[in-house]
Each structure stands twice: as C-alpha cells, then as structure tokens.
Amino acid sequence: MVQKLRADSVGVMLSFNELTNVLNQNLLSIILITSEGEAKFLKNWLNSEKSSFWSEFEEKTDQNGKKRFQCKYCDTEKAMNATRLLNHYNTCSARLAFQEFNLPISSDSTNIKK
Numbered sequence: 001m002v003q004k005l006r007a008d009s010v011g012v013m014l015s016f017n018e019l020t021n022v023l024n025q026n027l028l029s030i031i032l033i034t035s036e037g038e039a040k041f042l043k044n045w046l047n048s049e050k051s052s053f054w055s056e057f058e059e060k061t062d063q064n065g066k067k068r069f070q071c072k073y074c075d076t077e078k079a080m081n082a083t084r085l086l087n088h089y090n091t092c093s094a095r096l097a098f099q100e101f102n103l104p105i106s107s108d109s110t111n112i113k114k
Contacts, residue, residue, distance in 0.1 A: 010035035
C-alpha cells in the first residue's frame with residue numbers, strides 16, 4: 001500500500017473521522033484515500049475525551065431540534081460535523097486575532113465578541 005500511495009500521480013487524500021464502534025465507544029481515525037478510492041486506515045484510537053476545539057463552540061438547538069454549534073469568537077453557526085467545525089476553528093480570523101495578540105479569553109462568550 002505504501003508504494004501505491006507514493007506512486008499515486010493524482011494525489012492522496014488524508015481524512016480525519018470520528019466514528020462510533022459496536023461497543024458505542026467514540027473513535028478517532030486517520031484514513032489515507034488514493035485517487036482510485038482505496039482506503040488505508042492509519043490509526044484508530046479511543047476518544048475518551050473530546051478534542052479541545054469543541055470547547056470553542058457553544059452548543060445550541062435550532063427550531064427543528066437539531067444540534068448546532070456557534071463559534072464563541074465570530075458567531076458562525078455550524079451543524080454537528082467535526083470536520084467542518086475543526087476547519088472553522090483552524091481558519092476563524094477572530095480566534096486567530098485573539099491568539100496573535102494574546103488577548104485574555106473569558107468563559108463568557110459575550111466578552112470574546114466585543
């Protein structure tokens with residue numbers, strides 16, 4: 001498989017997934033996918049504690065009863081999708097500005113936005 005991944009002229013996609021196994025345990029996995037669609041699981045590990053980025057979002061429920069997550073820095077709302085939330089966390093310009101200027105972050109989200 002390693003030789004096939006190195007020889008892939010189109011490229012290889014790296015995917016991070018959160019899964020639940022048959023024992024109802026949360027697992028995080030890293031998967032490499034070739035341009036031909038073959039998948040190789042690199043690592044699976046038990047996620048006993050959610051990643052730290054989850055604390056940067058406030059959980060809400062919309063009018064249809066679905067979970068939504070609102071960024072504590074810029075008010076952007078996303079559906080419960082770990083990949084999209086992590087992507088927003090990594091690119092949120094408001095969060096990056098707070099980090100760059102070492103601003104104190106309050107647990108009260110209204111203080112963060114002002």
